[in-house]
Amino acid sequence: MIFIDIIEDDPVVREALKDFFDSREDIHCSAAKESVEAYLATLKVENVPDVILMDIGLPGMSGISGVKILKSRYPEINIIMQTVYHDSQKIFQSLCAGASGYLLKNMPFKEIENAVRTVYEGGSFMSPQIARKVMDFFYKGKNVAASKQSPLSGKETEVVHALVDGLSYKDIADKSFISVETVRSHIKNIYKKLHVHSKAEVIRKSLNGEI
Amino acid sequence: MIFIDIIEDDPVVREALKDFFDSREDIHCSAAKESVEAYLATLKVENVPDVILMDIGLPGMSGISGVKILKSRYPEINIIMQTVYHDSQKIFQSLCAGASGYLLKNMPFKEIENAVRTVYEGGSFMSPQIARKVMDFFYKGKNVAASKQSPLSGKETEVVHALVDGLSYKDIADKSFISVETVRSHIKNIYKKLHVHSKAEVIRKSLNGEI
């Protein structure tokens, strides 16, 4: 018997899912709540499920924060995200939080069931588009320099790396044997090319592999 | 029509796969070779397939090396690894090389077909055990950082995220409905706790998962 709980704020979707799971002979849905808070208020050690189907956009705490809390309290629990979000930030935040599955909404119930069984059996399931983003993460992370041409010149790139290292303009000047005014000019050009207005933005783009 | 090629050293498996794909009305297998070298010798721009099903353990060049060569020459090509290997190194080497799918051997042909269609349509497919390893990579990678407990309080963490987003002290104050002086105090505390002296260092620590 697979025990599954649901955290989904849309009541129509929530009830439909619960009815579907309860119609399976070997799956039982014990709880279906509209928020992480409401769910946590009812959850006890003796009723921890095998799998949780979790939305991300919820009233109050987000599903991702919910994953963190639930995984910290019950590390063996399997949580499947079910959401409309395609954006990489949500995907990777979910994975980093400990999600074992990531489904995009509008999947047929049969496939959701398949994902639940897969996760219950120790595997993971990602919707194909999600899987593609995850795989691209590995590939593009490896080939950022080759794939996406940086608009910065060699000296500008050098200055960016120095900024990332936390060096001040004066430090960069000393290190590169150029004047502080030259560093300032390079930084002006960098900001212009990247369409940013602060070194924080430059550092983030660099560390995220965007330049 | 989906064009697929096969690189598999076991002749029995290779022929069986080719026969299966050719039995599909809308899939055509143009080439089935026993090694990357043999395959590359016949491959021309005009017969580049949509998808390649690639073993990893091959005579001569490994499938992973083959992925690198093929992706560098034909970046849009989709390559699905099909192998017995469960070990993480092979998995991540394949992903970093640019594979779009990773199947474990002994999958039913029907599911292999499903994976081929998924990849052809722009998604990715991983066998559930592989997907689990990939997701664990993200979670456990995060846990290395999480095991090193962040010394920052909730508000301090909020300020760090705002810094990473490129916000100025004034912006942070406005967004959090606190005064600029409060933001300054938080930042002083953050620098003290993290033993740094610039926001650049804070941002780098944050993006590298060190806090």
Added chain:
DNA sequence: CCCAAAATCCCCCAAATATGGGATTTCCCT
């Protein structure tokens, strides 16, 4: 109840940064 941490805010000064303008020289490609 007490204590420590968190959260809040204030003041001051020096240094750094952001942004605006300008300039010359060198290098490389057409």
Added chain:
DNA sequence: AGGGAAATCCCATATTTGGGGGATTTTGGG
């Protein structure tokens, strides 16, 4: 040979940041 980009440097002003000091109130755990 010419043009454009890169690399170099200068000046000015306004704003932000870093670091020093201080303070009070709230919160939560022992």
